[in-house]
Amino acid sequence: MDIINTHIHLIEIDKVMQEKEKDLGLLENIASFKRIQETIPLLSPETVLDQMDEAGIARGVLFACDAPILYASNEFVAQTCRKHGDRLTGFASVNPKKKDAPKVLEDAVKNLGLKGLKLHPPLQDFFPNDKEAWPLYQQAAALDIPVVFHVGSTPFGSMVKLTQANPILLDEVAIAFPDLKIVLTHLGTLWQNEAFMVVEKNPNVFIDTAAYPYEIAGLLTPELVRRIGENKVIFGTDFPMPYEGKIHRMKDYVEAINALSLSSEIKEKIFSKNFEHLFRC
Numbered sequence: 001m002d003i004i005n006t007h008i009h010l011i012e013i014d015k016v017m018q019e020k021e022k023d024l025g026l027l028e029n030i031a032s033f034k035r036i037q038e039t040i041p042l043l044s045p046e047t048v049l050d051q052m053d054e055a056g057i058a059r060g061v062l063f064a065c066d067a068p069i070l071y072a073s074n075e076f077v078a079q080t081c082r083k084h085g086d087r088l089t090g091f092a093s094v095n096p097k098k099k100d101a102p103k104v105l106e107d108a109v110k111n112l113g114l115k116g117l118k119l120h121p122p123l124q125d126f127f128p129n130d131k132e133a134w135p136l137y138q139q140a141a142a143l144d145i146p147v148v149f150h151v152g153s154t155p156f157g158s159m160v161k162l163t164q165a166n167p168i169l170l171d172e173v174a175i176a177f178p179d180l181k182i183v184l185t186h187l188g189t190l191w192q193n194e195a196f197m198v199v200e201k202n203p204n205v206f207i208d209t210a211a212y213p214y215e216i217a218g219l220l221t222p223e224l225v226r227r228i229g230e231n232k233v234i235f236g237t238d239f240p241m242p243y244e245g246k247i248h249r250m251k252d253y254v255e256a257i258n259a260l261s262l263s264s265e266i267k268e269k270i271f272s273k274n275f276e277h278l279f280r281c
């Protein structure tokens with residue numbers, strides 16, 4: 001069975017260090033962010049591919065991030081994916097508050113070959129249901145690409161507002177753009193009930209499994225999967241983010257899904273089929 005890890009980050013750490021020193025200073029005393037810094041040595045395409053091999057993952061989706069701390073440009077992601085075209089697919093990121101955001105997205109898809117859009121409302125400081133982002137969603141729907149939204153808790157302390165990460169805000173977007181394919185992340189990251197409600201009610205909303213591996217069994221019960229729809233859950237790990245004080249291992253996530261009391265057909269949907277369906281392939 002092919003496994004696709006649909007949630008991977010590489011960060012352009014030199015650029016973050018040079019340009020965003022102020023932001024890093026703000027995070028100095030936050031324990032959960034310190035754990036992220038410990039994973040910085042993991043940030044290379046080679047480690048991503050090694051981890052994928054170790055976990056039996058065939059393909060991965062690498063996210064650009066037009067935001068502080070997690071910064072990765074569309075060009076960097078496109079270049080990395082071009083080098084490893086058989087294993088990695090790239091998703092773009094743009095700043096929805098900029099007027100040229102729809103144009104930048106169109107360029108990233110048509111000229112750089114990126115296949116989706118990743119947005120991080122709290123780190124990018126916008127409310128995803130704010131009409132200023134509407135033209136961007138319109139563009140994503142026209143390009144027929146999925147849009148991935150960070151939802152729920154974050155390790156970025158007073159730098160970010162949690163209100164912008166409430167999954168309920170995506171209900172309005174899902175209603176306004178019924179053709180837009182929306183992916184919520186991390187099984188809601190402690191906002192799971194709201195996230196599952198939005199997934200359950202909107203045919204165009206999906207959710208990825210990039211929660212902490214030890215949380216997955218408690219959240220993805222067979223009853224819950226039946227309720228929100230077995231076609232709505234997609235596999236992702238949020239590499240290289242650590243969990244429970246541990247270094248990120250993609251294989252822990254694969255094992256967490258394999259351990260669920262779900263049929264092998266449903267697991268296959270979670271591991272690859274549901275995501276492939278998002279691309280109609």
Ligand SMILES: [Zn+2]
Binds near residue numbers: 009
């Ligand atoms: Zn992530």
